[in-house]
Amino acid sequence: MSLTPQLLVVKDLSTTFDTPAGPLAAVGGVSFDLNQNETMGIVGESGSGKTVLARTVMGLQPRSKVTVSGSVLLNGFEVVGASDVEKQKIWGLQVAMIFQDPMTSLNPVMRIGRQIDEILRVRLGMDRHAAKARAIELLELVGIPSPAERYHVFPGQLSGGMRQRVVIATALAGSPQLLLADEPTTGLDVTIQAQILNLLDEIKERMKMSVILVTHDLGVVATRTSRLIVMYAGRIVEMGSTRDVFVNHRMPYTRALLDGSPKVSNPSHTRLLAIPGRPPNLLKLPPGCSFAPRCSFATDRCHKERPELQPANTPGHTFACWNPLPTNRGASA
Ligand SMILES: Nc1ncnc2c1ncn2[C@@H]1O[C@H](COP(=O)(O)OP(=O)(O)OP(=O)(O)O)[C@@H](O)[C@H]1O
């Protein structure tokens, strides 16, 4: 047995939706792993498959109208192909997810404390009294002032930032080892965003969790992740340490994403700038590199053959490109 087992091992994972217009390849051939207590970022344009990937890792895709292949091993549990009954053993307890829209995660007509202690009672088998005490502790942990009083309020009585703290408390109720945070600060103002992200960092350290942070905000991933996955058209096109991806990226799409963004040493909250051209139609992916129609480095080969991920100079850094950018450009960055 390895001394530092990987918490998550994803291999050749694909998620294809059966749509009236034909099969839509939302995630294709994705492989990566995640260590314990690590924060990994996933970045990419809108529609690149970040949410579908996170939901597939969690095992949340419905069985009908979707085909999932490959493997997601979470602490030795195979998520792909598991029944909902089997997945109940890991949902909330080993893996939890914070969704893009916090309002959909909370029941608007149920008091917030009850929403947390219901999880504790149903999933952890706590009695009513213990669950209430733990729910108040969790509200305190996520920085809700006067948690015993706030236990009784409804989600609509809280600000957006406070609601997102409640969502985090709900996700943490079962002490999961992996937290999937999908754009956890969407719709919040910049100061509140920073508070929520700092809170996630603190809790990750305190609970020794691993976190996958899906975001458009390059400032967020620059400072809060150790490794980064860059997605385009449902595939990983570059992956490596956050520093390598920021300063030694080889893939022109990664450069396009990062253009105008800050250096790792001086990050700020910069959102992705729009890249000229449109992402490909996932119902009809081109045979070669999906980025070719938008890439100023594209050659004939790019339009005909798809580049697979290949190793860069640094261990763990991979990229998919026939005409990669030169190395060591960022040695002094
Ligand atoms: N249930 C579904 N049925 C059909 N297609 C879907 C479904 N869910 C997602 N898709 C498609 O899969 C692709 C990837 O979507 P996804 O939501 O993962 O993108 P994303 O990278 O999270 O984008 P954003 O940054 O806007 O959140 C998109 O083309 C989307 O339209």
Ligand code: SF4
């Ligand atoms: S493979 Fe070709 S089209 Fe794709 S990113 Fe590299 S140079 Fe551009």
Ligand SMILES: [Mg+2]
């Ligand atoms: Mg998304």
